[in-house]
Amino acid sequence: MGNLTRRRAAGFRVHTHTHTRTQRRRNLRGDTWSYRGHTAARTLSGIDPRKSISDQRSRMGNLIKVLTRDIDNNGGNFFLDFENAQPSQSEMVEWEKVNQVLTEAQVILEDLQAYRGAGEEIRRAIQSPSVEGVQEKAWAAVVPLVAKLKTFYEFSQKLESSLRCLLDVLTSSTSTPTQHLENKQALARQFAHILHFTLRFDELKMTNPAIQNDFSYYRRTISRMRINNLSADAGSEVNNELANRMSLFYASSTPMLKTLSDATSKFVSENPDVPVENTTDCLSTMASVCKVMLETPEYRSRFTSDETVLFCLRVMVGVIILYDHVHPAGAFVKTANIDMKGCIRVLKEQSPSSVEGLLNALRYTTKHLNDETTSKQIRNMLQPN
Numbered sequence: 001m002g003n004l005t006r007r008r009a010a011g012f013r014v015h016t017h018t019h020t021r022t023q024r025r026r027n028l029r030g031d032t033w034s035y036r037g038h039t040a041a042r043t044l045s046g047i048d049p050r051k052s053i054s055d056q057r058s059r060m061g062n063l064i065k066v067l068t069r070d071i072d073n074n075g076g077n078f079f080l081d082f083e084n085a086q087p088s089q090s091e092m093v094e095w096e097k098v099n100q101v102l103t104e105a106q107v108i109l110e111d112l113q114a115y116r117g118a119g120e121e122i123r124r125a126i127q128s129p130s131v132e133g134v135q136e137k138a139w140a141a142v143v144p145l146v147a148k149l150k151t152f153y154e155f156s157q158k159l160e161s162s163l164r165c166l167l168d169v170l171t172s173s174t175s176t177p178t179q180h181l182e183n184k185q186a187l188a189r190q191f192a193h194i195l196h197f198t199l200r201f202d203e204l205k206m207t208n209p210a211i212q213n214d215f216s217y218y219r220r221t222i223s224r225m226r227i228n229n230l231s232a233d234a235g236s237e238v239n240n241e242l243a244n245r246m247s248l249f250y251a252s253s254t255p256m257l258k259t260l261s262d263a264t265s266k267f268v269s270e271n272p273d274v275p276v277e278n279t280t281d282c283l284s285t286m287a288s289v290c291k292v293m294l295e296t297p298e299y300r301s302r303f304t305s306d307e308t309v310l311f312c313l314r315v316m317v318g319v320i321i322l323y324d325h326v327h328p329a330g331a332f333v334k335t336a337n338i339d340m341k342g343c344i345r346v347l348k349e350q351s352p353s354s355v356e357g358l359l360n361a362l363r364y365t366t367k368h369l370n371d372e373t374t375s376k377q378i379r380n381m382l383q384p385n
Helices: 004-008 053-067 068-074 090-112 119-127 134-170 178-183 184-208 210-227 238-250 255-270 276-295 305-327 340-348 350-363 375-383
Strands: 015-018 020-027 031-037 039-040
Touching: 004 031, 015 090, 020 068, 020 350, 039 340, 053 184, 068 238, 090 134, 090 184, 119 134, 134 178, 134 238, 178 276, 184 255, 184 276, 184 350, 210 238, 238 255, 255 276, 255 305, 276 305, 276 340, 276 350, 305 340, 340 350, 340 375
Parallel strands: none
Antiparallel strands: 015 020, 020 031, 031 039
């Protein structure tokens, strides 16, 4: 009996081609194929070794999507009403607490926008230290401005408390992050307003050097008064300890964002019973919601004004930055639950003048952008033009 006959008798199916000979053997159960020495569970996994690797990956990708359809189809794929969401009875207690802070937030932004500083008075005082009345005029101009800066700083602490109040609800284990955001839209809307305020405050602060100049002059003058045993009663509402904390706050280019990032990290460390994934998943889902609403015509058409588009963009960037500070690996690593390329693409599709500040926030206030784990493509997308 020849080799071919013996192999057929043993149960092998032999195919002879002009250039190659492929041997395939099906086992008795019919669920495994041996193919050039490799075995794959065909009927269990859906992978057929006769197909290309790309085909197999595509099929496995579809299988994973089916198995995780609740996450894939619902995570971020719903309309979050940033304009009109009203609190339900179960949200009312937290909503009322946070609403008081958000009402004050509007006044804070208006005051910051109107902040002009005492640059001229300070310049004259420095240039003419011995001219009678010049120092007094500069001091009289700076003191009420420092009172405003104190108000801004104290408001950052109120904002931190509000953020923690919302995180308590939106990261609890009673529901998934998607369910929390979809079912507690009034609180999610407040969370978004906190992020919107934060980025707007920091944009205004970053473009107003008078803030740090005024406070620096105030501190120098107070020190000189103490050395000379002169009365500093006019500025006594900012004691030395408070002045130190305010200095650290205003030294940051984005003080409100730093406050929220630190508060979120602190929330995670002080609540070990709440898995860190609850917080990061809440943030990544919010980013996904914003991206989907911005790039989906059906959702975007429901916005009643262009301001809502900018609001949505700010919120998206804000949660990305928070995620990057809280998640151990950051927001730019491939395994992050944020479509970073998609988010950057949505930003770049807007008018450059309206999003340059937001792109700069991603460039300069994130923690992990320059890590080795960040892809070259993402870094290139965020390069300044």
